Amino acid sequence: MNIQRAQEIVSSPEMISVTCEGAQIYIQHVDEQRETARVFPVGRPQEERDVPINMLEEQG
Helix, strand or coil, X not given: CCHHHHHHHHHCCCCCCEEECXXXXXXXXXXXXXXXXXXXXXXXXXXXXXXXXXXXXECC
C-alpha cells in the first residue's frame, strides 16, 4: 500500500478491510515522514503498534 491510499482509508467514513501480516487491522494514523502507520488488530485496540506502510494490504 502507498501512503496516499493509507491516508484515504484513515479519512474514509466507511470501514475498509486492511490486513497486516494476515490479520485484519484498523489504521489509526499515518506518519508520512517515517512512512509508517499506527495500527491495531480489529477488536484489540490494546495491541496498537507502528508498522511500515508497505506491510499493509487492502482487501477486496
